[in-house]
Amino acid sequence: MALLSDLVNLNLSDTTEKVIAEYIWIGGSGTDLRSKARTLPGPVSDPSKLPKWNYDGSSTGQAPGEDSEVILYPQAIFKDPFRRGNNILVICDTYTPAGVPIPTNKRHNAAEIFSHPEVVAEVPWYGIEQEYTLLQKDVKWPLGWPVGGFPGPQGPYYCGIGADKAWGRDIVDAHYKACLYAGINISGINGEVMPGQWEFQVGPSVGISAGDEVWVARYILERITEIAGVVLSLDPKPIQGDWNGAGAHTNYSTKSMRGNGGYEIIKKAIDKLGLRHKEHIAAYGEGNERRLTGRHETADINTFLWGVANRGASIRVGRDTEKEGKGYFEDRRPASNMDPYVVTSMIAETTILWKP
Amino acid sequence: MSLLSDLINLNLSETTEKVIAEYIWIGGSGMDIRSKARTLPGPVSDPAKLPKWNYDGSSTGQAPGEDSEVILYPQAIFRDPFRTGHNILVMCDAYTPAGEPIPTNKRFDAAKVFSNPDVAAEEPWYGIEQEYTLLQKDVKWPIGWPQGGYPGPQGPYYCGVGADKAFGRDIVNSHYKACLYAGINISGINGEVMPGQWEFQVGPAVGISAGDELWVARYILERVTETAGVVVSFDPKPIEGDWNGAGAHTNYSTKSMRSDGGYEVIKKAIENLGLKHKEHIAAYGEGNERRLTGKHETADINNFSWGVANRGASIRVGRETEKAGKGYFEDRRPASSMDPYVVTSMIAETTILWHP
Numbered sequence: 180m181a182l183l184s185d186l187v188n189l190n191l192s193d194t195t196e197k198v199i200a201e202y203i204w205i206g207g208s209g210t211d212l213r214s215k216a217r218t219l220p221g222p223v224s225d226p227s228k229l230p231k232w233n234y235d236g237s238s239t240g241q242a243p244g245e246d247s248e249v250i251l252y253p254q255a256i257f258k259d260p261f262r263r264g265n266n267i268l269v270i271c272d273t274y275t276p277a278g279v280p281i282p283t284n285k286r287h288n289a290a291e292i293f294s295h296p297e298v299v300a301e302v303p304w305y306g307i308e309q310e311y312t313l314l315q316k317d318v319k320w321p322l323g324w325p326v327g328g329f330p331g332p333q334g335p336y337y338c339g340i341g342a343d344k345a346w347g348r349d350i351v352d353a354h355y356k357a358c359l360y361a362g363i364n365i366s367g368i369n370g371e372v373m374p375g376q377w378e379f380q381v382g383p384s385v386g387i388s389a390g391d392e393v394w395v396a397r398y399i400l401e402r403i404t405e406i407a408g409v410v411l412s413l414d415p416k417p418i419q420g421d422w423n424g425a426g427a428h429t430n431y432s433t434k435s436m437r438g439n440g441g442y443e444i445i446k447k448a449i450d451k452l453g454l455r456h457k458e459h460i461a462a463y464g465e466g467n468e469r470r471l472t473g474r475h476e477t478a479d480i481n482t483f484l485w486g487v488a489n490r491g492a493s494i495r496v497g498r499d500t501e502k503e504g505k506g507y508f509e510d511r512r513p514a515s516n517m518d519p520y521v522v523t524s525m526i527a528e529t530t531i532l533w534k535p
Numbered sequence: 536m537s538l539l540s541d542l543i544n545l546n547l548s549e550t551t552e553k554v555i556a557e558y559i560w561i562g563g564s565g566m567d568i569r570s571k572a573r574t575l576p577g578p579v580s581d582p583a584k585l586p587k588w589n590y591d592g593s594s595t596g597q598a599p600g601e602d603s604e605v606i607l608y609p610q611a612i613f614r615d616p617f618r619t620g621h622n623i624l625v626m627c628d629a630y631t632p633a634g635e636p637i638p639t640n641k642r643f644d645a646a647k648v649f650s651n652p653d654v655a656a657e658e659p660w661y662g663i664e665q666e667y668t669l670l671q672k673d674v675k676w677p678i679g680w681p682q683g684g685y686p687g688p689q690g691p692y693y694c695g696v697g698a699d700k701a702f703g704r705d706i707v708n709s710h711y712k713a714c715l716y717a718g719i720n721i722s723g724i725n726g727e728v729m730p731g732q733w734e735f736q737v738g739p740a741v742g743i744s745a746g747d748e749l750w751v752a753r754y755i756l757e758r759v760t761e762t763a764g765v766v767v768s769f770d771p772k773p774i775e776g777d778w779n780g781a782g783a784h785t786n787y788s789t790k791s792m793r794s795d796g797g798y799e800v801i802k803k804a805i806e807n808l809g810l811k812h813k814e815h816i817a818a819y820g821e822g823n824e825r826r827l828t829g830k831h832e833t834a835d836i837n838n839f840s841w842g843v844a845n846r847g848a849s850i851r852v853g854r855e856t857e858k859a860g861k862g863y864f865e866d867r868r869p870a871s872s873m874d875p876y877v878v879t880s881m882i883a884e885t886t887i888l889w890h891p
Contacts, residue, residue, distance in 0.1 A: 184537045258550065260542060325673075337594035338562075338569035341757045342672045343766045352618070353542035355572065360550050369571030372594050406538045476593070476600065488604045488632070490593060497589075498604055498632040 192264050196221045199266040201259060202232055202251055203398050204273055207240025209283050210413060210516050212398050214268075222265040229253040229269060241273065241281055249281060250274045255391040260357035261402060268361060268398070270391050286390060289524035293386035295532065303527045304437075304507070305389035306366065306382030306430035309396065310515050312417045313347040313375050314410040321375035321418065322346045322409055333423065336374040346375050350407050354379065354400050361399060363392045372423040372476075382430065386527075390520035393427075415514035416469035424470030424477065425515035431526050432507030441505030448530035449485050449494050449508065455529050456483040456493070462521050464514025471512065478511070548620055552577045555622045557615060558588055558607050559754050560629050563596025565639050566769065566821075566872055568754050578621040585609035585625060589632075597629065597637055605637060606630045611747040616713035617758060624717060624754070626747045642746060645880035649742035651888060659883045660793075660863070661745035662722065662738030662786035665752065666871045668773045669703040669731050670766040677731030677774065678702045678765055689779065692730040702731045703765065710735065710752075710759050717755060719748045728779040728832075738786065742883075746876035771870035772825035780826030780833065781871035787882050788863030797861030804886035805841050805850050805864065811885050812839040812849070818877050820870025827868065834867070 191197070198221065203214040215234065223229055236242025236249035251271040259266040272286040280287035292298060313322040323346025324330055335344050351368050358365040358379070366380045379400075381392045397413075404411045416424040435444045452459065460467065460480060473479035478493040485494035485508075487501045493512050500506030513522050547553070554577065559570040571590065579585055592598025592605035607627040615622040628642040636643035648654055669678045679702025680686055691700050707724050714721040714735070722736045735756075737748050753769075760767040772780040791800040808815065816823065816836060829835035834849040841850035841864075843857050849868050856862030869878050 181537070184541070187538065188541065260545070261538075334596070335567060338571045338590065340568055340570060340754065340761055341766060342761045342764050345761055348761065349539055349543060353539050355555065356545040356547060356618070357542050359547055359553055359555075359574070360545055362550075365574060367571065367573035403539070403542065476591075486601070489601045490591065490603045491600050502632075 187261075188263075190264055198222050198264070199259070199262055200229065200269050201262075201267070202253070202269045202271050203395065204234070204251055204271045205283060205285075205394065205518075207283060209285075209518060211239070212394070212401060213239055214398065223267065224256060226253045226256050226269065229256070232271075236273075236281070241283060248276055250276060250278075254286065255388070255395070257361040257363060257395050260360040260399060263360075268395060270395050270398075285518050285520040286387070289390060289520040290387050292524040292528050292532070298386070298527050298531050301433035301435060301527075301531055303386055303523075303531070304383040304432050305519075305523050306380060306384075306507075307389060307393050307519060307523075308378055308380045308426070308428040308430070309393060310371055310376060310378045310425035310427065311400065312373070312412045312414065312425055313350060313377070313404065314412050314417075316408055316410050319410065321373075323375050330374050332421065333372050333374075336370060336376075337372045338370050344374065345370050347377065347407075347409065350400075350403055350409065351377050351379070353403050354396075357399050357403065358396050361395065363396050363399075365396060371425075373418070376423065376425060386523075387520075389523045390518075393519040413516040415464055415466050415516060419469075421475075423475045426470065426477070426511060427464070427513040427515050427517045427519070427522070429510045429513050429519075429522055429526065430507050431510060431523075431530075433531065436507060437505055439505060442500065445496065445500070445506070445508055449496075451529050451533060451535060452494065452510070452526070453483045453485075454535050455533070459525060459529070460512060462517075462525055463512050464517035466516065467512070467514040470514055544619070546620060554578050554620070555615070555618055556585065556625050557618075557623070558609070558625045558627050559751065560590070560607055560627045561639060561641075561750065561874075563639060565641070565874060567595070568750070568757060569595060570754065579623065580612060582609040582612050582625065585612070588627075592629075592637070597639060604632055606632055606634075610642065611744070611751070613717040613719060613751050616716040616755065619716075624751060626751050641874050641876040642743070645746060645876035646743050648880040648884050648888070654883050654887050655742070657789035657791060657883075657887055659742055659879070659887070660739040660788050661875075661879050662736060662740075662863075663745060663749050663875060663879075664734055664736045664782070664784040664786070665749060666727055666732060666734045666781035666783065667756065668729070668768045668770065668781055669706060669733070669760065670768050670773075672764055672766050675766065677729075679731050686730050688777065689728050689730075692726060692732075693728045694726050700730065701726050703733065703763075706756075706759050706763050706765060707733050707735070709763075710756050713755050713759065714752050717751065719752050719755075721752060727781075729774070732773075732779065732781060742879075743876075745879045746874075749875040769872045771820055771822045771872055775825075777831075779831045782826065782833070782867065783820070783869040783871050783873045783875070783878070785866045785869050785875075785878055785882065786863050787866060787879075787886075789887065792863060793861055795861060798856065801852065801856070801862070801864055805852075807885050807889060807891065808850065808866070808882070809839045809841075810891050811889070815881060815885070816868060818873075818881055819868050820873035822872060823868070823870040826870055
């Protein structure tokens with residue numbers, strides 16, 4: 180299809196100043212991503228200079244048919260790795276025409292938490308480890324798995340290489356470079372324990388940008404799987420049985436935790452998270468009870484426990500952090516389908532603002 | 536999939552200083568290679584300047600789940616032939632958080648041998664001939680072989696050309712250029728006696744770098760076969776019967792052997808090796824007893840022999856070396872599944888440090 184890709188890859192800067200902006204938002208389920216594009220008269224790098232827009236909320240389960248306009252407020256700009264040139268991706272959140280955030284808009288509340296002076300002062304950093312599974316398009320069975328059967332048991336696949344161990348690397352590698360191109364703070368990738376499952380990490384990102392970057396990284400990933408003819412799943416337990424689930428481990432630190440004496444702050448923060456375990460779990464992603472069983476490197480969903488270097492705990496503290504007396508910790512509870520706006524702001528709220 | 540390869544081949548140098556480093560290590564079986572990638576803020580050419588990292592050793596059979604971190608120490612950098620640009624491959628070895636090499640870390644002891652002043656003074660050179668077999672992905676039968684049957688007997692395949700004699704040359708040639716690009720000292724390739732079997736040679740490499748280069752060459756090979764949808768096997772006797780096995784003949788010389796009068800030093804070294812035949816054989820690769828039968832250009836595993844130009848001997852000395860009175864010799868005993876850190880350091884230890 181050389182002619183089609185010639186057109187897709189046309190470099191417009193020679194012929195026009197106009198740029199294309201792809202507006203991205205989260206749909207009615209809370210995990211479905213939507214986007215549409217518009218032409219702008221010239222390049223834009225500041226989101227506040229982008230026009231608000233609107234879409235048909237009755238087609239995404241976010242508004243009734245007789246009053247269907249939902250307004251898009253641009254919040255962050257990234258370079259478009261698909262159209263390249265001066266074209267951009269714009270992550271937006273969603274409001275009624277009267278200016279009220281619609282129920283599925285989780286960013287609004289998160290942004291309020293992140294602009295609270297006590298939270299701002301602590302400069303909260305996040306590193307999110309997004310796991311995901313690649314599925315064959317027509318049968319919803321993982322990529323590389325024999326249809327009607329299973330691959331050999333887990334063991335060889337984690338960080339594995341080879342045609343019998345690593346399935347879908349093209350997608351993963353294309354995604355890595357596309358995200359770097361876009362300006363997303365993608366810090367790494369690896370093959371996961373279950374074959375056909377992969378992980379990328381975004382961070383360290385400060386405050387609200389963690390959520391923006393993870394959502395746009397998810398968007399780019401699903402656009403790439405679309406090209407590859409493969410389906411992306413963020414289900415936290417795609418295959419029942421002796422197969423790992425998919426999580427979104429969230430690494431977290433504040434200024435105090437990163438400073439001297441930080442380890443005590445970390446322990447106090449973990450205590451507070453333990454006291455609000457149920458509330459957090461309820462917000463950490465649908466279907467997580469199928470994943471957090473106490474097996475497959477998880478802690479049971481009803482149990483809160485933490486430990487150094489312990490992958491079977493709810494919260495894991497790294498050996499480096501223990502040794503240096505400061506650093507960060509990893510909340511291993513969030514599911515792969517969690518909303519990063521919700522999880523990041525809730526961790527900040529519980530550990531910085533909430534007093535037991 | 537040109538749109539996917541556009542993204543995989545994105546040249547990021549125009550948009551960011553960041554580079555991607557693929558950290559490579561050897562897993563729990565001693566033969567499985569693992570890797571994962573991370574983003575660095577800018578190009579790095581000195582391994583000492585790369586950050587240590589860690590991985591989940593409980594997923595590779597190298598640590599328990601409740602204390603799962605294994606630390607990666609970067610040891611050698613090569614250019615990444617898959618991501619190109621300033622992106623790099625990093626060969627690492629594995630340690631406990633306390634700084635102890637874990638049991639499968641064979642590099643550590645090898646590095647100690649090679650930094651022994653007596654060994655360093657002798658500048659040991661290695662040329663390793665890595666044989667391997669290419670297998671069809673779903674049936675683990677060599678590529679090009681008819682399913683449920685066999686090709687014609689050995690004879691036409693060694694260095695052969697033609698669709699009925701050479702199976703998999705694309706992989707071999709991609710690997711050759713990729714290794715040269717990466718900065719590996721790959722000295723040649725050839726088709727082997729058994730159809731679907733090939734060989735590449737790495738060297739001359741000095742001391743510890745022989746092991747580093749061979750492992751990274753193996754990594755690149757398995758990444759290439761992954762792309763090609765074919766499985767690479769380092770089994771020393773993949774097919775029973777009148778079919779050649781696969782070895783890793785190790786050519787070796789020291790400064791003394793390369794200088795005038797070297798032939799006498801060679802003969803003494805070979806004597807030492809003969810006295811330690813059992814110990815070497817035990818460390819020369821799993822499954823070697825299926826290969827070293829005394830047939831198919833091997834010497835029987837229980838016998839130690841050497842000879843000039845003799846491919847049926849344990850050790851072969853080339854005619855040129857005999858004629859010039861100096862040069863090198865070839866230890867034909869190691870299996871294709873050998874660990875080059877173990878074999879190279881053991882040969883140095885037995886011939887330079889050990890005194891009967």
